[in-house]
Amino acid sequence: MNERVLRTLEYxxxxxxxxxxxxxxxxxxxxxxLKPSCSRYEISRTLTETGDAIARLLRGGSVSFGSNRDFGETIGALKIGRTLDMRSLLQIASMLENCARVKAYGQGVDSGAAEIKKDALTEYFLALEPLTPLSREIRRCILQEDEIAPDASPALRQIRRNQMLAGDRIHEQLNRMVTGSCRNYLQDPVITLRGDRYCLPVRAEYKGQVPGIVHDLSSSGQTLFIEPPAVVELNNK
Structure with missing residues (x-):
């Protein structure tokens, strides 16, 4: 059927x-x-598929395919070896979960009924590969778009463990200073955080008594937030 006829029919x-x-x-x-077919076989096949689709809808209800994104750009990024961000990975997990749900529907699992008899659509549903282990691993490792699970990988688990150990050692060192050699020079006997550095709140007039890096100054100018040399390397970790 040529384009002129299709335009006339407002196809x-x-x-x-x-x-x-x-x-x-x-x-x-x-x-x-889509274009109309002149093949008797093609017409018969698609009519059979349409009839089977209607039968499935009447028997098991409709199926939602969820939010289907275009992953062309994502696939292109993977082909050239780019690393995907966490949002893209979560979108892939969501797509795979949708795929698993649709495949289950096609096999009659969602309805709780006996397995659906093989029809013209069966092969389409069987061709779906949800890659369930992959989607589960993504969900395990990525908690949300800006948060990775502490045990996402052995290397990350070790890094987090080292950070916790370093944090414990920092507090141990600073607590000794708060209750010992520096207690008379502090505005308050506490450990404070300035940016990502643990510091002591030193009274301005005693600046020379507590060596270290000054990271901040109170609005009144009476308190300096100093990082003692003993914890600089630990803070770097």
Whole structure:
């Protein structure tokens, strides 16, 4: 069927209405690219698929494909060896979970009924590969878009452990100074955090009595927040 006939029949309006039901950009593109077939086999096959789809809807209800994103850019990034950010990885996990849910629906699992008899759509559902171990691993390692699980990898687990040990040693060192050699020079007997550095609140007039790096000054100018040399290296960790 040539383009002139299709324009006369306003065929494009049909494909546009169909595309409006597609959730993803690739899906919309495929809908808009559909052309009538003159093949008896093709027509028979697609009519059978349509009939089986209606039967499935009547038997088990509709299935939601969720929010289907276009992963073309993500796949392109992987092909050239780029590292994906956490948001992209979570989107992949969500897509794989949707895939698992749709496959379960196709096999009759969601409805709780007996397995659906094989029909013209069965092969489409069987072709879905949810990669469940991968989606579970992504969820285990990434808690949210800006937070990685402490045990996401053995190396990260060791880093976090070293940080905790360093933090304990910092507090041990500073507590000895707060209760010992520096207690008379402090505004308050506490350990404070300035940026990511643990400091002591030293009274300005005793600045020379407590050596270290000055990281901040109180609004009144009466307190200096000093990082003693004994904890500089530990703070760096």
């Amino acid at each position: 494009d309006k049909i494909t546009e209405k169909l595309a409006a039901f597609a959730d993803s950009a690739p899906g919309k593109e495929r809908c808009l690219a």
